[in-house]
Amino acid sequence: MEQTDVLKQNTSSIQGALARYCREGAAIDLPGITPGRLEHYRRLVLNVVHGILSEAYPIAARCLGSSKWGELVEQFFANHKCHNPQVWLMARELLDFIEETAYHEAKGLPFLPDLLLMEWTEIEVHSMPDNTTPPSTPCPDSQLLSTHLVFNPHYKLLHLSYPVHRIHLDDFEPKPGNFFLLVFREEKSGKVQFVSLSPYFATLLDTVLQSEGIDVLGAKNALVEAGIHAPKSIHEPQLVYFLKSLQDKQFIFGKVA
Amino acid sequence: MENKTNIRISALATGALLAGAIGNNANATESFDLLGTGGELRSEILSNINPISFIDNRNMELKCGEGKCGEKSKAEEKGQSKADESKAGEQKCGKKASQADRDAARKEALEREEKKAQDKKEKESKAGEHKCGEGKCGN
Structure with a gap:
């Protein structure tokens, strides 16, 4: 069922605009907002994303430094449509984003996909479903x-x-x-x-x-x-x-x- | 009973580049290296990582549990660099320390020990096995 089938058109478009603002940070004008408060929504949402990715990729985060790492996280959140509802899998999608957009090449970090892959694989292997082996x-x-x-x-x-x-x-x-x-x-x-x-x-x-x-x-x-x-x-x-x-x-x- | 055998050559080896790399390259056969657990490897890398040209060192310094976000570090508050910190009870040559000085030095040493223990605990928890996906996150 489409979201617009259960929500008023107006509500749906406001929610969409708010979500877009949280992702991209471009200024918006919504009815009924208190000036200066909207930015806190984006800050809080971005904090969650930043936390998940920094926890999954501590080495990459350290290598890039907080400024470049923050820039990468923001670009990923603004431009990549995450498909999985499980937030811990968002970390895998960062790797997909980098490979799809060749971010590492543009930034002169050719080893970045390998570094992320090494860190991600630890999570992936740790979370693998149990398999049985012969005695x-x-x-x-x-x-x-x-x-x-x-x-x-x-x-x-x-x-x-x-x-x-x-x-x-x-x-x-x-x-x-x-x-x-x-x-x-x-x-x-x-x-x-x-x-x-x-x-x-x-x-x-x-x-x-x-x-x-x-x-x-x-x-x-x-x-x-x-x-x-x-x-x-x-x-x-x-x-x-x-x-x-x-x-x-x-x-x-x-x-x- | 007949044993079924089905040999599948490694896909890793089929690339022409790699085949060249294995063929007569002494380094290709050299060895293997047990790097340890993810936590151990991560700790080693994080504690020894070298600045590479693209790294801004000013961004790399972590506060390790010192106060709230945005709060100045103790050293910054005192207006001294980490390298300036002298050991507890250290005095200039020939200068006799008073009881007050000794008490202050003892207190400083205790604080440093506490901080060290706290840092160690912090480091263990951060560099340990807990990564996203292993704990509550994403439940």
Whole structure:
């Protein structure tokens, strides 16, 4: 049902004008308003939006500084039509807004979408619906390469163009490249873990995760046959150490029981 | 029972650029890095973030629980910078401190300890696990 079907035309247009003012801040003249009070509506609404986005993206907010961050939040609120009624999902829409409008390019912040994606993924992975996995038992190191492993189903593998997880380090340079982050939720605590992966480990892990009935050695060989990995690009002990670390961190639950 | 095998090469690897990056690049195989939980990573980044050219440092200083919004910080009120703050009980060489001075210094040290504990608590709550979507927000 259209809003105008249940509201008087006049009421609807006043509400629309008030909402537009709250979003855009352009002066309006409405009947019955007390001078100087209308701006508080906008201030209060904007405070809520600012609070939600700053809480979701504390690193980006700090990086940009309050002035530039405030400008971004205001532009987003004025120009983006949020689709989701759940306010916490507004944070995801900020990322959509930046990608759609190429805001980051216009402002000379090429890494901004990656930074927001990294921060958003933590929320997304934390909020993922629970999935079940087959029963498993811890896998001995000697079997990690050749056994069907059970993986944590609550994860995202991010392919980033900028190493935004290293943005605080002296050697951070906003130069594009290939960077990978494994983001997963700990089974018991619900905490979200971050692991930075080299392209080799990222492609190997992704192949194992996407394939059915394959062990790590099988995935390694498939990638070599496909010409993606060099035949002797990594020593097996390194690979076992990698898998062991993931098992210790509970990304690998173990082998099928 | 027959085991079903269905190999799907990683979509991450199929891009020509990436394939080039993996092929014979020593860095491509180098390693992995356990960065810790989201809270730990965030704390590390927020406490060590370096000013980049676009950052206005004047906007980065947070008040960490000092008073209400818009209120001047204690240091600003005293008209001194943070770097000017001397340790409790610090005196010039050779100057003997009176009982009143010692009491004042003790009080200042206690206040500083309290503030430090408060800052730590504030930092933990801000940099901890609670982000939008994890708590009441959006219920």
